[in-house]
Amino acid sequence: MAKAGNLGAGKKAVELSDVNRELQKVVSSGKVRLGSRKTLKALREREKVGTGAGARAGARAGAGAGAEAGAKIVIYASNCPAEIKEAFTGTGTSTGAEQSKNGGGETIFYEYPANSHELGLACKKPFSVASLCILETGGSEISRLLSTSSEENLKKGRSRVSK
Numbered sequence: 001m002a003k004a005g006n007l008g009a010g011k012k013a014v015e016l017s018d019v020n021r022e023l024q025k026v027v028s029s030g031k032v033r034l035g036s037r038k039t040l041k042a043l044r045e046r047e048k049v050g051t052g053a054g055a056r057a058g059a060r061a062g063a064g065a066g067a068e069a070g071a072k073i074v075i076y077a078s079n080c081p082a083e084i085k086e087a088f089t090g091t092g093t094s095t096g097a098e099q100s101k102n103g104g105g106e107t108i109f110y111e112y113p114a115n116s117h118e119l120g121l122a123c124k125k126p127f128s129v130a131s132l133c134i135l136e137t138g139g140s141e142i143s144r145l146l147s148t149s150s151e152e153n154l155k156k157g158r159s160r161v162s163k
Contacts, residue, residue, distance in 0.1 A: 016113060020122040022142035023075070027123050030138030034125070036084050039074055039133040043088065046070025046107060071133035073108045073143060077116035080130045085111075088131070108146050 026032055033042055047070070074088055089109050112119050116128040123129055137143050 018145055019110075019112070019142070022140045022145055023122050024124060025140035026134055026137055026142055028138070030140060031135035032123075032132055033071075033135065034123070034129050034132045036080075036087075036131045039071060039076075039131045040087055042071035042133045042135065043074065043107065044070075046072075071107055071135065072137070073110065073134040073146060074131065075110045075112050075119070075134070076131035077112050077114065077119045077129070079115045080111075084131065108143065110146050 033039060076085060076088060112122075114122075116130045119132070120127050120129040123132065134142065
C-alpha cells in the first residue's frame, strides 16, 4: 500500500516525464531556439508582433514571420542565473509556470525543475541548455500541458499573470 507522501512524489515524476516527452516532440517536429540570447531575442520579437513593426521585421528575417515570430513558451533550467530569469519574466521570483501577456498574445514561462544539463538531455542535446524558447509546438501538446500547470499555480497563488 502506497503512502500519501509517495503518491505526491510519483505525481511530480510523472509531470516531469510528461514535460520531457513533449519537449522531445517539440524539438523533433516544432521550432525551437536554444540559449538565453536567442530566447531574449524571440521575446522581443513577440512583443513587437502586436505593433506591426515586428511582423515586418519577422518577414525580413525569413522563417517564423508574422504571427509565428517570437516565443510562445519559454523554458529555463532551475540553475539558470537570476539576472537571466529577471530578463525573461521581469522578476527573479517566479516558480513553476507563469503566463505573461504582451503585444503578441500570451507567453508561458516555465521553470524546468532540474538543472541545465538535464534540460539539455531532455532536448536530446549533448550539452547544457540554460534556456530555450518554443516558436512552434509542432505535433506536441506542451502548451496545453504547461498552461494547465500554470492555471493550477494561479489557483494556488504561486504564479501571477502580468499585463
